Amino acid sequence: MTTLRCTRYPQLLVATPYGRVRFVDGVAEVSDEQAESILGLSAERYGITVDDTAAAEAPAESDGDQVPPPPPSPKDPGDPDGPVTERPPKGAPKADWVAYADTQDPGDHSQMTKEQLIEQYGG
Numbered sequence: 001m002t003t004l005r006c007t008r009y010p011q012l013l014v015a016t017p018y019g020r021v022r023f024v025d026g027v028a029e030v031s032d033e034q035a036e037s038i039l040g041l042s043a044e045r046y047g048i049t050v051d052d053t054a055a056a057e058a059p060a061e062s063d064g065d066q067v068p069p070p071p072p073s074p075k076d077p078g079d080p081d082g083p084v085t086e087r088p089p090k091g092a093p094k095a096d097w098v099a100y101a102d103t104q105d106p107g108d109h110s111q112m113t114k115e116q117l118i119e120q121y122g123g
Helices: 032-040 094-104 114-122
Strands: 002-006 013-016 019-022 027-030 048-050
Touching (some): 002 032, 013 032, 019 027, 019 032, 027 032, 032 048
Antiparallel strands (some): 002 048, 013 019
16 A cells, blocks of 8 residues: 655546545545556646655555545435435425335336326325
8 A cells, every 4th residue: 555645636536547635624534546646647737746754654554545425315305316214295306206116116117107106105
C-alpha cells in the first residue's frame, strides 16, 4: 500500500483502471497499481505526492482507497431509479406504482393503468 497526499484538492475523487480513490482530508491509502496510475496522470497539476511518513502511522487494514457502493435504501422521491420498498402515495407517478407492483408481484405491470395498479396494490 502507498499513501498519497493531495494538497490542492483534499477531498478529490479519482477514477483509475484499478478502482476509484477518494482523498479524505488530503490523504488516500492506495494500492501500488493505483498509485502508479494516479502519479502517471497529472499528479503535479492536482498537487498529489507520495507520503512516505504516513505509511508507518496508517493502520495495516486501512482500505480507505476504495469507495463502497451505497447500501439499498427506501426510494427517495427525488430518485427515480431508487428501489421501491413502500407503497407510493396515490398521487405518485404511474412509474412509481409499476415499480412498487413489480416488488409485490413479479411480472410486467407496465400495461396496467395507474388506477388498476392502485386498485390492485394500493388497497
